[in-house]
Amino acid sequence: MFSNKEKFKAAFLRKLESMYGKSFQESTPRDHYHTLGNMVREYISANWIATNERNRAADEKQVYYLSIEFLLGRLLGSNLLNLGIQEVVEEGLKELGLDFSAIEEIEADAGLGNGGLGRLAACFLDSLASLDLPGHGCGIRYKHGLFDQKFVDGYQVELPEQWLRHGNVWEVRKPDQAVEINFWGKVESYIEDGKEKFRHAKGEAITAVPYDMPVVGYQTDTVNMLRLWSAEPAPFPTNKDIMQYKRDTEAVSEFLYPDDTHDEGKILRLKQQYFLVAASIGSIIRSYRKKNGSLIDFHKKVTIHINDTHPVLAIPELMRILLDEENMSWEQAWEITSHTISYTNHTTLSEALEKWPTNIFQPLLPRIYMIVEEINERFCADLWKKYPGQWSRIEDMAILAHGLVKMAHLAVVGSFSVNGVAKIHTEILKNREMRLFYEAFPDKFNNKTNGITHRRWLLKANPQLTSLIQDTIGHGWMKDTTQLRQLDVYANDSAFLEKLDQVKRERKQILGERIRKQTGIVIDSDSIFDVQVKRLHAYKRQLLNVFHIMYLYNRLKEDSSFDIHPRTFIFGAKASPGYYYAKRVIKLINSLADKVNNDPAINGRLKVIFLENYRVSLAEDIFPAADVSEQISTASKEASGTGNMKFMMNGALTIGTLDGANIEIKEEVGEENMFIFGLTAEQVLNYYQNGGYRSSEYYHHDKRIQQVLEQLINGFFPDVDDHFEPIHDSLLMQNDEYFVLKDFASYIDAQERVDAAYRNRNHWLRMSAKNIAHSGFFSSDRTIRQYANEIWGLEPSYSKR
Incomplete structure (x- = not known):
């Protein structure tokens, strides 16, 4: 249907009429967008199926890229570009009296990310497919993105980002591949075959339902997958207040980055993180088992890459499955886990390195917390052998300390590779932020300077x-x-x-x-x-x-x-x-x-x-x-x-x-x-x-600085009262x-x-x-x-x- 513009026009008109039951003359721009989007997705399907079959048949390693964000942008134009059918579509639409750019404007930017972290993940998916590499994304299908920004009298006002209001033409819901996830409850121990075992009991179950989106490579037949998880009520929930349960469940995939100022928001964020990794790893293992049965060589065929610390619970979750479901020994499970997970660090800001209070973590994820405790105890014991008597070093490197779970520490300890994203960033990690870990595990650390997909940012843009x-x-x-x-x-x-x-x-x-x-x-x-x-x-x-x-x-x-x-x-x-x-x-x-x-x-x-x-x-x-x-x-x-x-x-x-x-x-x-x-x-x-920096010296010695700082508070900006005083104070009173x-x-x-x-x-x-x-x-x-x-x-x- 895309081989030439005449075939395209005929197929477009047929599709529009069959989808909407009305004539072309009665149709709207949104009808045109959805018609074209569905045609393109159908066109992609054969290669998408073939890529999946090829990956199943091949005995090669695959990577799963876990990220809390995927800032995709619009997909219609980039898919047409990568498929090589953009010219046919644009010319065909023009002959039908339609403007492609106007149709493209109908598509909402996918509300799945916020900034550089999510945009990098999107670029990486594009490159994986374009280089014919078997790699897939795993994320959360947020109903609302961060927010839509409006300015009212110059102030930022946040409105819900309702990107799914008209549906998402690129996604395919797969309810048959849903994964059940448990929160709260307690851990019960029992003896089986003379061995103590553990199970998570009396928890609150929710269902993670996957929505798959195709990731189209440029001038290749490879179509990889981005799997996004939506939180839905379990078929048989144990919660007595069914309406509250429904609200709590759907909140997990409702918003990107819920406000974590209070404990309620912190719990929701931690829920999101475990939801992402438990659903993704459950799905990855189910797919692996179909072909391989045993997980004994799992790490030889699968790499799970965690994009920053948000998905670091992949480490204890994989351990849980290997210990509790596969009956492996701790040593065997740790060998597989620590050779499966790789980790990218994205910050040099200490305050941005995630830490979770144990009084929130333990009740929400009781079995996962037990496993993190055990990882920490064994890690600290190994450090003691390596650095006997160096209590402060061990305290500084511990995963659990002072009532906090330190996620970056868990990420380094449980992964086989830790990379920064620019040369200087990696050197700062090695020499400052993670110096103690670098000294202990120098071979884990490496640099991978970020990149962008030139297909979107040059060819398309x-x-x-x-x-x-x-x-x-x-x-x-x-x-x-x-x-x-x-x-x-x-x-x-x-x-x-x-x-x-x-x-x-x-x-x-x-x-x-x-x-x-x-x-x-x-x-x-x-x-x-x-x-x-x-x-x-x-x-x-x-x-x-x-x-x-x-x-x-x-x-x-x-x-x-x-x-x-x-x-x-x-x-x-x-x-x-x-x-x-x-x-x-x-x-x-x-x-x-x-x-x-x-x-x-x-x-x-x-x-x-x-x-x-x-x-x-x-x-x-x-x-x-x-x-x-x-x-x-x-x-x-x-x-x-x-x-x-x-x-x-x-x-x-x-x-x-x-x-x-x-x-x-x-x-x-x-x-x-x-x-x-x-x-x-x-x-x-x-x-x-x-020390040695005094911002006031620059204020007193540079009249240009004096002038602009005074203008923040002297009425230069009318009708703002003292709104800019905190900016002024941050530079002088708080030493800039x-x-x-x-x-x-x-x-x-x-x-x-x-x-x-x-x-x-x-x-x-x-x-x-x-x-x-x-x-x-x-x-x-x-x-x-x-x-x-x-x-x-x-x-x-x-x-x-």
């Missing part, structure tokens, strides 16, 4: 740049991004640079039109598009960006001779609902936007745009249009970043600290093709360790934890270099071309090949084309 690259160096880079290096020689080709300039101008106009429709603000396409889009967090330092804008505004107001190239500052970010400091920064950005955008004296030389509800589909318009990529986190705090890679691949130039993958971007493209500023990670860590004031002067200097470089248009375009040429290293295909070869021991299962 930026067809104009894709066409230019294709016309310049051919098609080979689409399968092998290292071939983008061939563009190096065109960085001095004036004809190529002129075309690159035209592409960027077109993409800026596209984003400008979207901004006009969304906000009513008209922006200058000839201005510098300076963009910071990422989760709003103090360490990511949106505040530093804001202070630079305030400084420019002050200069323009005070000095009529001050000359800058017009600049449009674009923000996109959500703040967690309970993160009140971050929400004040959002209000500050919006208040500044109101002031700057409505001041006739500025004459359009500055504009500030904060786009509501930042998400993947919006990002696909932002990245191709950006001139400047703001990667300004406090050095040592950002594990990697992946937005930096998306900007680079689309020709934006980085202004950034030497943090996360910025360092490797510098290694690839050269410091002369980006704008580095600020403290190094070593300097930051030295301040944290030895993230060194915003320390790095301010260096940041201003770097921004002046940006302004000067942009005025020399050919020079800027050469730098842009160099960034695109050297971005191939940051493909998630490279990252996944490294995971497959160096951690998982995975081989490609099949490649037809």
